[in-house]
Amino acid sequence: MREAAWQVPRIPVGDWFQAVVDWLQNNIGPFFDVVDALIKGVVEGLSDALQAPPAPVLIVLFAALGWWHRGWRFGVGSAVGFALIDGLDRFPSAMETLAQVLVAGVVAVVVAVPIGILAARNATVSRIVRPVLDFMQTLPAFVYLIPVIFFFSIGPVPGVVATVVFALPPGVRLTELGIRQVDPEMVEAGEAFGSPPRKILTEIQLPLALPTILAGVNQIIMLSLSMVVISGMVGAPGLGAEVYAAVTSLKLGAGFEAGLGVVVLAIYLDRLSSAQPERKDR
């Protein structure tokens, strides 16, 4: 095989990875069970709640939310979009997907923002976090999807976990960036008047970094949606599963319809989450 006089000896990274996964599975299995039950409960609860009322009620609700948030044009657009999903008979699947995206998004935000804050305040944390984030974003999703299936049962949970892993990095990055971009003179002003670091964070840095942090939240939501189909492959119900099923059985029409549903959800959530900073400025 390799003929060189000297060669780098085979490094068994794969074996190590396998060993770590085995160890985790054998030793903190109960922990994963709890996480599994928790996420599953929340996702299914939310999903059920979204499917409980008749579709028209929800369509009106979504439209009203859009209207209140961005104005009547967006309200009307949302109504048309969700009516389209209902017309394609995919409203329940869309709600299942929405529930997963929202849960994954909330978990990612809750994890990402504090890490971003820490990274902004401490250069060492920042140096450690950055390559980890690169790793999370570039490692092909399937590579960690498989162990995630080992840890959790088939269903929505592995999808949510994989989505969190994939969607988290921009939230951390933009939070860190937002805080670091706050004019140092502002922070100095806080310090010069004797404000303690915690108050400087909550009263000066976070409010001033808010637009950037919200851009990060928006990115988290968008990346969560991009993971919908991959989640479908590991058993998460919803539009993603339908796309996956349609593609594997070459039902092009059905695949397109489900895909259209994802697009409508994506546009709706994007506009909804990126509207926030504009409102703040007014």
Next chain:
Amino acid sequence: MMPLVNVDPCSGPPRKVGSPLPTVRTEKLYKVFGRRAQEAVRRLENGTPRDELDLPGATAAVADASFEVRDGEIFVVMGLSGSGKSTLLRMLNGLLPATAGRVLVDDQDLTALSKSEVRQLRSRRMSMVFQHFALFPHRSVLDNTAYGLRVQGVPRDERTQRADEALRLVGLDGWGDRLPGQLSGGMRQRVGLARALAADTDILLMDEAFSALNPLIRREMQDELLQLQARLGKTIVFITHDLNEAMRLGDRIAMMRDGRIVQLGSANEILTSPADEHIARFVQDVDRSRVVTAGSVMRPPGKTLASSSGPRASIHTMRKLEVTEMFAVDPDGGLVGIVTMADAVAAAARGANTVTSAVSNGFAEVAADTRVSELFAPATEDRPIAVVDDRRHLLGVVTAAAILGGLAHTKEVSTDA
């Protein structure tokens, strides 16, 4: 300087009225950024210039800064960019920790305090005004102004009232509910000043506070600061790179170069006896007439006539001294007036007993700290200008030639007799 009575009714912590102690004092203060800071300090202590340190990774900003800021004075630190003046200022309130040396506020060593004690000290004793204003864009002008009080934990009603007061002080009555973004640069810095005044600390640190403003507004703000200072009597440390500003505002000026204080003195002292070539060249372009005082260009008064001496004796004295006029003083040394040869001769012809009847007052009398710019008009009268103290004792005489000499900065002028 100045009586130490605080005229501001709401002036925070009680001050040691009349205390001989300086308010802020530094002792051999050093700041080196980067690695091997202590090594760098050792070399700087031996007099190595800042840019010949030869220690990769260590950047010296301030070296061996020792000075006192006295209660109620405007102490200006003047230096070009990179001279270490802003770093020096930030060590005074602990925003930057000193690498070596001590900072004493009253007698408290700031470098020995814990972080929370330093914060306490800042919020109670020192406020800061920033070059680019550093107003919080997400808060109203009023909230910005009340910020220091909020940090101090003053209840809302009281801090609103005190912030309103501070805004009125800087002429921004009724602007409280605007956002800083809606204000012009000059107005924003007024808010910055109001924020510092509202915090009611007796020490004000001003970091190039007016440098970002256009020249007209800057001038206006300088005047206002001087007016406010006359009323409030704060202790102000003012950083600037603008020599004219330093000379206008500073009771005393510390000239900084390459991290070291090269000269410390009044504007007048720095102009008339610069410590070295650099400063001499640097102060060349200053409008000297606004800085140089009558006291520093005057000549000693020379001989005076006693107002009780007779006219003939006076004529004799003037002939002997080869002058045509002399100042006459009363037995207590107080200035009575001027006697010219012609008037003395006339008095002698009248048979007067003393020259008192020959005395006229056709000359200007000024105090020693009068700026030379105010002497131009009287100097054209072709009469000597008398420099007197507050008991009207004659301190010296200023002539048109002396003024020109003082402005041309020939060093001999001040010692020329």
